[in-house]
Amino acid sequence: MFPFFRAVKSYSLTLIAGLLLLLGAGCGESADATVDKIRVVDGAEQCTLPGSPFAKPVKLELLGPQQPGMLGGKGSRAPAAGAVVFLEPADGSDLKVEPATVTTDEGGGVTFKVTAGKNTGDQYLRVIPKDHPGKSITLRFITGMQIDGDERQYKTGSVTTEPLSVKLVKPDGSPAAGVAVNFDLLSTSEGASSRAKILTPVAVTNADGVAETDVQLGDKTGIYNVGISVVNPEEGFLIQNKTIKLLGFNVLSVVIAVLGGLALFIFGMELMGDGIQKIAGENMKKVLQFFARNGIVAVLAGTLVTAVIQSSSATTVMVIGFINAGLLNLTQAIGIIFGANIGTTVTAQIISFNLSGLALPAITIGFVITLSKKRTAKGWGESILGFGLLFFGMTLMSDELKLLADFPGFREAFRWFDCTPASIGGWMPIGAVLGAILIGLVATVLIQSSSAAMGIVLALAAGGLINFWTAVPLLIGTNIGTTITAQLASLTANRVAKQAALAHTLFNVFGALLMLVLFYVPFGPQRIPIFLYFINEITPGNVFAPDPQNIERHIAMAHTFFNIAVVVLLLPFLSQFAKLCNRLLPIPADEKIHIQPLEPNLLATPSIALKQAVSAIHTMVEDAWKMVDQAVNMHFIAGVSDKEKYEALAEAEERIDAMQAEVTAYLVQITRRPLTEPQSELVPLLMHCTNDAERIADHTALILQLTDRLLKTGKKVSLSGKKDLRKLWNVLDDQARNTISALGSTNPEQVKFALKDERRLQKMAAKLEDAHTERLRKGKCQLANAVIFIEMLGEMTKIGERLTNIAERTPEIQKHYIELQK
Template sequence: MTGVFITTLGGLGMFILGMKMMTDGLQMSAGKRIKAILSAVSSNRVVGCLTGAFVTAMVQSSSATTVMLIGFVTAGLMTLQQSVGMILGANVGTTVTAQLIAFKLTKLALPAIAAGVVLKYFTQQKRTRYIGDVILGFGLLFYGMTVMKLGLAPIKSDPTFLAFFTKFDPGSVGGLLLCVVVGATLTIMVQSSSATIGLTMTLASQGLLTFPGAMALVLGENIGTTITAELATIGSNNINAHRAARAHTMFNVIGVTLMLCIFPLFVKLVEAMTLGLGAGPVDQVVGGDVVNIARYIANGHTLFNVINASFFLLVLPWLIKVAILLSPKEEEDVDYYRLPNFGDRLIDTPIAAIVETRSEILRMAQTAQYTFRKTVKRLKDRDYKKLAKWRQVENHLDDMQREIVAYLTRIYQSDVSESEAKEISSLMRMTNNIERVGDSVENIAQAIEDMIEGHLTFTDRAMGDLNQLVDKVAEFMDLIISAMRQRPVNFMNQADSLENAIDAMRERYRDDHIQRLRSCECGIDQGLVYVSLLTNLEKIGDYCFNIAEAVAGKK
C-alpha cells in the first residue's frame, strides 16, 4: 500500500504544480489587464461581483484574486464594500477550474506538456513563455489527475480502505460534519481548493466516495480556502484588510452552515439540474469508473457558490457591519512611525506583492508629509521642544526606504513580467525620492534650530515670502499623495505647473533677499538660514516632481 500512497501523493503534487504554473502564467500574461479591470471596478455590488468572477476565471485562482483584493484595500485603491463584492464573485469564478477538470481532458495532458515545454524553454519572447506556462500547467494538472486515478485504482476492492471511506457518509450528522472538517483541513494544508476538489473528484470517480459524501467534502473545501485571505492580513495594520478577510470567512462559513441545514434537498437539486443539462446518471459505471460523478461535483460546487453569492449580495451591508465588529478596532491616529512588515506571504504573487509595497510607499510619503508640516510650523511658533524629534523621524524614513527597496528587489528577482519590472523600477524611484524629501526636511529643521538658538528673526516681507513657498510645496505634496491613491487625468500638467511655480518663487525670493542685504534690512546670519530654507524647499519641489513622473509611469 506504500506504492498507492506515494503514487496518489505524487499525482496530487503534480496537480498542484500544474495549477500553480497555470495560475502564474495567466497572471503574468494578463497582469496589466487585471489591474486595469480592478482599478475601474464599479461601486455597484453586482458589477463588482461579476468583475471578481471574471478576474478569477482569468487567473484560475480565487486565492490569488482574494490576496490581490486585500492588497488593493490595504493600498486604499478600493473601498471595503467594493472588495467584499468582488471576493463574492471570486468564489464563483474559481468554480471554472472544477468545471474544466470535469471535462476529462486527460488525453490532451501529454501533448499539452510537450507543447508547453517547447514554448516555455525554447522561445525568446516573454509573452510566449508565459503562454507556455499556462499550457504546461494545464498538461501537468490533467496528468496529475491521471496519476492519482492510477494510484487509487488498486484500493477499490480493498476491504480496509472501503471501511475507511464508509465513514464519509453524510447520511448521519456525524458523517456529514466529518466530511466538512476533512475537506476544510485538506484545503488549509495544501492552500488550494482546486487541488482538493480535484482529489475529491478522483476518489469519487473510483467509487470510493458517494456523490453526497463528495459534495459534503466540497462544502468543507470552500471553508478551507478562506485561510488564504486570513494569512494575507498577517502583519498588516490596515483595518479594512482585516475586515475584507473576515467578510470572506463569514461568507463561506455561514453559507456552508446554511447549506448543511438543507443538504439532502441541495444534493437532489444538483442531481436534477445536471440530469437536465444532459449528463448521464450520477452512479453510472463504465470500465470500473463512475464516469459522470465529476460533472455532478463540478455543478454542485458552482451552484453552491452562485446561490451563496446571490444571497450575500442582498445582505452585503449587514455582512460588512458584522465583519467590522469581528475585526480589530480602528486606531484613532495614523501609525506613521511603523516599519513595513512584508514577510513572505505574498512574494509568490507579484501583483499582490507590488500592491502591498505601493501601500507602504504611500504610508512613507504620508510620514514625510506629516514631518514636513510639523517642522515648518516651528517657523511660526519657534517651539524648540516640538522640533527636537526631527532626527528620529529622518532615521525612520531611512529604515523604511531600506525595507521597501529590499522587498522590491526580492519581487524583482522572482519571475515578473516586463510591465511589473517597469512598475518596480518606478516604485524604487518613488521610494528614493521620498527619502530625499526627508533629507531636505532634516536640513530645514536644522536651519530652524539655528534660527531659534541664535535668536534670529526675518523681516515681515521675508517671512511672508517664505510662508508662500511653504504653502506651494505643501500643495505639491498633497497632490502627490492624492495621485498615489488615484491619479487624476491632468496630473502631470498640475505637477509641471507646481514645479515651475516653486522654481520661479525661489528665484524671485532669492533676488529680493539680495536686495535686502544690500539695503542692510537683513543680517548675514539670518541670510544664511533664509537661503538654506529656500534651497531645501525648492529641492523638495524637485523630488516631488520626480515622484510625480514615477507615479505617472514616465520613469
Template sequence: MSYLSSLFSLFGGLGMFLYGMTVMSDGMQKAASSKMSKFLNIVTENRVMAVILGAGITALVQSSSATTVMVVGFVNAGILNLSQSVGIIMGANIGTTITAWMVSLTQVSGSALSIFKPEFFAPLLVGFGSFRLLFGKKGNDDLLADFCVGVGLIFIGLEFMSSAVSPYANSPVFSRAFQIMGGNPILGILTGAVVTGLIQSSAASVSILQTLALSGAVPRVAGFYITLGQNIGTCVTAMISSAGASRTAKRAAMIHLLFNVTGAVLFGILIFLMSLPFASFFQGRLSPVEISMFHTIFNISCTIVLYPFADLLVALSGKLVLETKKDKEEAENPNHYTEVEKSLIQHLDLRILESPAIAIAAAKSEVVNMARITEENIHHATDILLEEKTEEIPEIFKQEKVIDNMQKLLTEYLIHIGNLSLNEMQKLEVNNMFNTITDIERAGDHAENIAEQAKFAEEHAISFSEIGQDDIRKISKTVVESFHASIEAFEKNDLDMVVKTAHLEDQVDEMEEDMRETHIERLNSGACAPQAGVVFLDVISDLERISDHADNIAGYVKAMI
C-alpha cells in the first residue's frame, strides 16, 4: 500500500504542478498578451531583440515548446521569416530556465528561513486566489487570483512529488540507474529526451529531475546528461506541430532541433572530458539549485556560442528539409490555390492560437482584407451600372464568392479563438469581429444586388436619365467613403473615423429619402420610365443599407474605445 500511496502522490503532485503552470501562464498571458503583438512587430532584422522577445514570451507561457510552436505558426503564416525565428528560438531556451529557478526555491532550509520556503506560503496563495475568484466581481478577469492559484499549486505539487520520492532516495534501484546514466552520456541524454518528449514539457521534466535531486538520489554527471537530453526532448512538440505546415515552417522546427542537438553534443563532450580528471566532483550528489544553475549556464552559453552561426543553421535546415513534390507544384502553379485560401489558410495558422493576442491581431488583419475586397466590389458594382460595363459583371460575382468564403473561414478561426483563455477586452474584441464580418458580408451582398440590377438593365435595355445617373454617382461616392471610414475605424480603433462614419451615414439617409421623393415625382410626370424607376429605387436602397452596415461596424469600434 505504501508503494501505491507514493505512486498516487507522485502522479497527483505532477498533475497539480502542470495545472498550476497552466493557470499561472494563462493569467500572465492575459496581463501581458496585449503587448505581445507589439513586441513581435519590433522584431524585424534585429536578432538580439528576437532573442530577448523569445526569452520574454517563454517566461510568460512557462514553456519553450509552446513558444517554438508559436514560431512555427508565425513562419507558416508569413509573420516571421526564418532569420527572425532563429533569435526567438534561441531566446526561448533561456526563458524556460525561469521555471527551474522557481523549483529550486524549495531547497531553502533552516528554521529561521522556513517562512521563505514556497511550500510554506503556497496554501495561503491558493486560498487567497480562490477566495478572490469565488467572491470577486462576476464577469471580470482577476489576473492576480489566477497567478496566485497557479503559483500555489505549482509548489504544492512539487511538495507532493518530493514527499513521494524521498523514502526511496537511498534505494539501490535509483542508485544503480543513475550510475549507469552517469557512465553513459548517450543513455543519460536519451533518457532526458524521451521523458520530455512524452510529457511534452521541458519545464515539467526538469522539475521532476529537481524533485529527485532534492532527495539526494541524482549524481551530478547523470543529472547534467539528463538535462541536456531534456533540451532535445522539448523539440518534439514543435516537430509534430510542423507536420502539414509549409516547408519554411518545417525548417523553423528543424532549426530548433539543430540548435538544441548541437548544444547538447558540445556540452556532452565537454562534461565527459571534464568528468575524467574531476571524477569525485561529478559523482557527487546534485542539488536542485545546481540543476537550475547548469540549465541556465547551458542555455545562455549555447545562445552565445551559436548566435554567430544563426545563418548557417538557416542554410542547414534548407539542406535537411527537402522540397516536396507538393512544394514544387505550388511553385510552378502559383494560382493552384484561390486568393482566399492563400491569404487565410496560410495566415490564420492554428499554431498562432498559442498566443491569443497575436491570433486576434492576425484575424483582425484578415477582416480588414475582407473589408477592402468588399469596398472594391461596392465601388466596382456602381461603376458597372453607371458606365454599362456589363462584361465585368462576372468579376463582381466571383469576388462575392471570395467574400463569402472569407466569412466562413474567419468565423471558424474566431470560434477557435473564442475557446481560448481570453481577458474581458479580448472577448469583446472577438465578439465584435464576429459581428463585423457579418456586416461586411451583407454589404458585399448588396454590391452583388447592384451588379444584378446592372445585368437586368442591360437585358431590358434600361437606361437612366442624367439626373438619375448623377444621383446614383453622388450617393455611391458617399456610401463608399462611409464604408472606407468604418474600415479605418476598425483597423486603427480611431474614434474620429467612428464619428465620420456616423456623419456620412446621416448624409446617405437624407440623400436616399430626397432622391426617392424626387424620383417618384419624375415617374408621376412621365420624365422617367417605370422600369428604370424600379431599378433606380432598388439601387439607392442597396447603397443606403451598405451605409447602415458601415455604421454598425463603427458602432462596434465605439464600444471598444
C-alpha cells in the first residue's frame, strides 16, 4: 500500500507542476508601467444633463505589450501597474474630471469620475499615458440628453409596450423643443432578414424636450441595437449614433432550440457509441486500457483530453460512450472523470477557445465516411458524425441560452447573493453562500455548459457586478451543475454508465462540501477563509482591495486549485469510490447489461423488429390508399360532401400520422442495436417509405378541399370529366395495388408493374390536362371548374409519385426482406 501512496504523491506533484507551468501566465507574469493598450471596462458613452455628474465612474484597464503564448498561442498582456495617466477634455469639450491625473494600480486599473459642463452634444475626454502618449484614446460622453428605455425587455414579434424616449435640455437647463431626433435600427439578432423596424424614424421634441418612438421587434431572442442621432448646431446639439439596447425574448423559440439541441446531443452520443462499438477491436481496447490502466494515468488522460477539447461535459459524455461500448470499466472511467474536472479549469484561462467550429466539419466528414460499405469504416464515420452532432446539439442549446446573459434580469439574479462578510474578519453568510452555489448550479444546468457558465461569472466579475467572495461559491455551483450533462447522457445508457455519471456528481458534491468547510476556516490578520487567502497570495493583485484587482485571474486560479485539491484527496481511494457508486446504484445479479435499454420482446432481435417495421409500413400504405380511394370516388367524382365521413377521414389521417411517428421512433430504436450491414442499409429505406406513406394520406384532406370548392360553384364533375378521371384512377389504382403487393412480398415483378403504371399515369395526366385546357379555350367549361379539375389531376399524379418512391425502394427492401427470412 505504501508504494502506491508514494506513486500517488509523485504523480500528483508532477501533475500540479505541469498545471503551474501551463498557468504560468497567471502566476509568473510581472507587471510594469509599459502601456501598449487601454481597455474601457465601464463608464464610456454616458448621457447626463448640463452641470450634472455622469452616473457611473469610468473604469479603464491599461495593459502592456502582447506576450507570446505557449505553442504559438495568442498569449496575454500583463497589467501596466504604476502608469501615470493624464485626463484632458478634447475638441472644445468642457467636461470636468476628478482627479485629472491618475495612477494605475497593481492590476493596471484606474477609476475616475466625470461631470458634464454647460456645452451640449458630444463631448470628448482624452486619456493620455504620460510615458506613452501614442497609446492614448478618446472617450465620448453626451451632455444635454437623457434616454428612457435602454436595456428594457420586451416580447419578440411585438411593438414595444413603452415608447423609447429621448429628452434634450439646453445649456441653461430649459427643455429643447422642436429639435429633430433620428432613430436608426443599427443591428438585430436576426441580421438583414429581420422584420424589426423603427416606427417613427424621425421624432421632434415636444415642449418638454421629449421625443418618442416605438420599435417593432423581430421574432428572435436577442439584442436590438438602436442608434440615436441629433444634428442641430443651431440649438447646440451634435450627437452621433448613441447606441442603446432593446432586449427581445421569445420563450417558445428558446424552448424549441434547447429541446432540439438536447435531442441532437443525445442522438449524437448514442451514434458515437454505436460507431465505437463497430470499430472496437482488441487493438482499440488495448489503447484505451493503456490510457486508463491505473488511476494516475487515467487522471492524466482525462486532464489532457479535456484541456484540448475545452469541455468536461464532452469528456464525460465520451466516457459514457466508451462504457456503453464495453471499452472501459467503472474504475477506469472514474479516473478519467477525475482528470476531466482538472482539465476543464483551463477554460477559465483561455475562455475564448471555441469547439463549436469543429461540429459541422465532423458532421460532414463523418457523413462521407458512413457512405462506405465496410463495417469498420462505417463505424468510424458514425463515431465522427456522432461526435459532431453531439457538439452541434450542445452549441444549439448553449447559443440560445447564452443570449440570456445579456438580459439585466438574468445578471441581476447573481447580485441577490452577495457572500461578502458583513465586517472585516466576519463570517461569509451561509444563506448567501448556499444561494450562490444554487444559482451557479441552475445556470449551468440551463446552459448545459460549465464553460459558458464560467464565462458569465468572469464577465459579471469584470463588470463589477460580483466580487471574489461571491464568484467562488458560484463556480462551485457550476462544478455541480456540469454533472447534469453526464446524467442526461446516461439516461439511455446501461447501468455501468449510470454509475460513472453518479461518480461525476458525487465527486463534485464532495468538493463543494469540502470548500464549504474551508469557507469557515479563517487565516491571516484579516481572517480571510484559508483557501481564498491562498489564491490571493499566489495571484498578482489584491482581490480583497476596495477596488478588486485582477479578479478574473483570481477566479480562474481558484477554479483550478479547487479541482486539483479534490482529485489529490480522492485519488488514493479510487477503488473505494467505485465500490460506493456500485453500492448506491447496484447492478442486479440477473440483469444483463445491454448497449441500450430497449424493449426486449421486440427490439432484442433486430431481424424481427425490422420485419415488423416492414409490415407496419405495408399497413400504412394500405390504409392511406383506402383513404384516397374514398376521397376521390365517394366524394370528388360523386360530388358528395358528407361531414361525418369527412371527420372519419380526418381521424384516419391522424392515426396515420401517429403511426408514422411510432414507426419512425421504432426504427430509430433499431438503429441503436448491433446491426448487420443489410439491416443498417434497410433502416433509412424504411424511414423514407414511412414518410411517403404519411404524405399519401395527407393528400386526402387536399382532395376533400377540392370537393368542397367544386360544390360551392354549384356544379359537379361532368360526365366526360368523370370518364377521364376514372380512366386515370384505374391506372393509379393499379399502381397502388402493385406497390402494396410488392412491399409485402418478395416478387420483383410487382415492382416493374408499379413503375410502368407510373409512367402511364404521367402521360395520361398530361394528355387530359391538355384536352381540358382546350375545352376551356373553346368555352365548353367554366374557368373555376377547369382549375379545380386540373388541380385534381395534379393531386393524383403527386400520389403516383409517392407510390413510385416506395416502389423504387422496394427491390432493396425485398432483397433484405429475403435475407431476414433466413
